[in-house]
Amino acid sequence: xxxxxxxxxxxxxxxxxxxxxxxxxxxxxxxxxxxxxxxxxxxxxxxxxxxxxxxxxxxxxxxxxxxxxxxxxxxxxxxxxxxxxxxxxxxxxxxxxxxxxxxxxxxxxxxxxxxxxxxxxxxxxxxxxxxxxxxxxxxxxxxxxxxxxxxxxxxxxxxxxxxxxxxxxxxxxxxxxxxxxxxxxxxxxxxxxxxxxxxxxxxxxxxxxxxxxxxxxxxxxxxxxxxxxxxxxxxxxxxxxxxxxxxxxxxxxxxxxxxxxxxxxxxxxxxxxxxxxxxxxxxxxxxxxxxxxxxxxxxxxxxxxxxxxxxxxxxxxxxxxxxxxxxxxxxxxxxxxxxxxxxxxxxxxxxxxxxxxxxxxxxxxxxx
Ligand code: NAD
Numbered sequence: 326x327x328x329x330x331x332x333x334x335x336x337x338x339x340x341x342x343x344x345x346x347x348x349x350x351x352x353x354x355x356x357x358x359x360x361x362x363x364x365x366x367x368x369x370x371x372x373x374x375x376x377x378x379x380x381x382x383x384x385x386x387x388x389x390x391x392x393x394x395x396x397x398x399x400x401x402x403x404x405x406x407x408x409x410x411x412x413x414x415x416x417x418x419x420x421x422x423x424x425x426x427x428x429x430x431x432x433x434x435x436x437x438x439x440x441x442x443x444x445x446x447x448x449x450x451x452x453x454x455x456x457x458x459x460x461x462x463x464x465x466x467x468x469x470x471x472x473x474x475x476x477x478x479x480x481x482x483x484x485x486x487x488x489x490x491x492x493x494x495x496x497x498x499x500x501x502x503x504x505x506x507x508x509x510x511x512x513x514x515x516x517x518x519x520x521x522x523x524x525x526x527x528x529x530x531x532x533x534x535x536x537x538x539x540x541x542x543x544x545x546x547x548x549x550x551x552x553x554x555x556x557x558x559x560x561x562x563x564x565x566x567x568x569x570x571x572x573x574x575x576x577x578x579x580x581x582x583x584x585x586x587x588x589x590x591x592x593x594x595x596x597x598x599x600x601x602x603x604x605x606x607x608x609x610x611x612x613x614x615x616x617x618x619x620x621x622x623x624x625x626x627x628x629x630x631x632x633x634x635x636x637x638x639x640x641x642x643x644x645x646x647x648x649x650x651x652x653x654x655x656x657x658x659x660x661x662x663x664x665x666x667x668x669x670x671x672x673x674x675x676x677x678x679x680x681x682x683x684x685x686x687x688x689x690x691x692x693x
Contacts, residue, residue: 333366334383338433342427347422348414352378354386355434356402359671362432363403364458364619365389366439367423367450370409389615392662395644396612397636398619403434411441424453424595432456437618449685458618467625470614474583475511477613477634482557482581484641485605489579496520501545501553501577504562505532508583509610512561513540526550527562551575555582560584565594572600581605594656606659609640631649 331339336502337358342351355363365386382404390402406422409415409520427436427450437459438447444461451457451464451685460466483493491500499522504514506527513536516523523542524547526535536542542680545553551566551574560566564586574595580587587607588594597604620626638663648658 331383334387336383336386337624339383340430341378342426344422348409348416349417349419349422349609350375350409351405351407351423351426352382353405353426353430353434354382354403355400355430356383356386356404357390357667358401358433359667360394361399362456363401364393364435364437364615365404365457366404366437367405367407367442368411368439369407369411369415369441369446369468370654372406372408375408378408379405382642384684387658390667391660391663392608392612392635393616393619394666395640395659396608396616397607397640397666398616399617400619404439405434405436405654407441415446417449420449420451421453424450424457427456428454430456452486458621465621465625465631466623467617467627469507469587470617471507472511472615473630473634474508474611474613475515476511476631477637478508478559478561478581478583478610480634480637481513481605481610482559482579482693483639484638484645485579485581485603487642488645489603498522498556500524500557500559501550501555501567502526502542502559502561503550504560504584505529505536505542507561509559510536510540511559512559512604513542523557524550524553531554547594553577557581560587565589567597568594572602575602578604579605581610583611586610588656591656594654598654600647603645604655605641606644606656607645609659610637612637612640654671 326574338355340353340381340590374521386402387644393400393645397540435456447460451460462468486493500516501524503529505525509583513523517540525536525542526547528547533544538545544594554576557575558575561583564584567587568589591674607633613634620630644655644658646653647662
């Protein structure tokens with residue numbers, strides 16, 4: 326049954342990592358490595374059942390394949406899940422034991438931070454393997470990806486404005502931004518710099534106050550964000566907020582934000598299409614964080630990272646073209662773009678590891 330499941334989802338390899346002395350129970354899923362090594366974050370979560378953990382890692386790793394493919398990166402899709410409570414189950418032994426499993430994969434899977442994991446946990450993983458990104462700057466890491474993700478989201482927005490209005494005058498439009506956290510606040514800053522009218526909401530009242538006082542935004546209540554009379558709805562908090570209850574309330578003609586998994590179901594993507602609302606697919610828009618860590622593989626360079634964010638603009642343009650070409654909603658067009666790239670690149674058989682920084686090519690361990 327397990328082989329049937331991973332066969333259907335197209336996974337290449339699923340690794341169950343177990344070390345009872347370290348309290349380690351983790352699953353690493355490598356979905357597709359046609360474009361390059363599978364890169365994807367490690368998530369620590371108190372999954373109720375092992376089946377829940379498996380389902381999550383299979384779903385998330387598959388998503389990474391599409392995200393990397395659409396972003397134009399030489400990376401495949403993978404993900405790791407660590408079963409445990411991040412508030413009480415962390416230890417040096419746990420992360421070092423996991424680091425050894427990651428190392429044993431010889432670079433087919435490269436890890437990074439995700440929910441429940443921080444830069445200190447990654448330092449332990451780094452003691453056992455070089456196949457880690459998103460570590461502290463002193464180890465050649467790229468630091469907080471949020472400003473890059475926000476700048477990338479702006480590139481996606483410019484492409485969407487161009488598609489709908491034929492111009493990119495951000496300042497002429499109004500925005501409803503849900504969530505002013507790490508990415509949302511940076512994104513709002515970029516919008517306000519261009520003079521746009523911005524409505525914000527967040528469960529964190531202090532963050533909202535800061536957006537009002539320091540950036541000149543207008544605050545609205547949590548549930549009112551869907552009813553705001555604006556041009557763009559920008560989900561920058563949670564997934565699933567574009568659903569059959571909220572869609573009829575939206576006045577915006579564009580949805581573009583940084584949140585993952587914005588559409589509650591695929592049907593919602595079809596519904597947006599029927600209503601003439603342009604959906605800028607989330608994983609294409611928010612690829613800035615992944616692009617940023619991908620540069621660590623070749624030796625991190627901040628200027629190069631900022632330049633790479635600009636490709637999000639062109640990627641969105643390609644998605645809109647495919648949607649028109651094939652008469653399909655944009656969320657399907659994004660998947661198709663990823664699948665077409667994997668098929669084409671698979672034919673020319675790229676070398677697996679591409680060009681990599683010395684850190685990723687047999688660096689002597691133990692000195693970091
Ligand atoms: P964050 O936790 O810093 O910010 C999220 C904000 O949303 C917080 O301020 C939180 O209070 C708020 N929030 C939570 N529930 C809310 C609700 N019901 N209504 C309104 N606000 C609510 O996270 P982040 O790093 O800014 O990421 C934001 C989104 O972008 C997430 O979906 C994340 O997965 C996605 N994303 C982030 C990055 C990145 O580089 N940080 C990259 C890709 C995708």
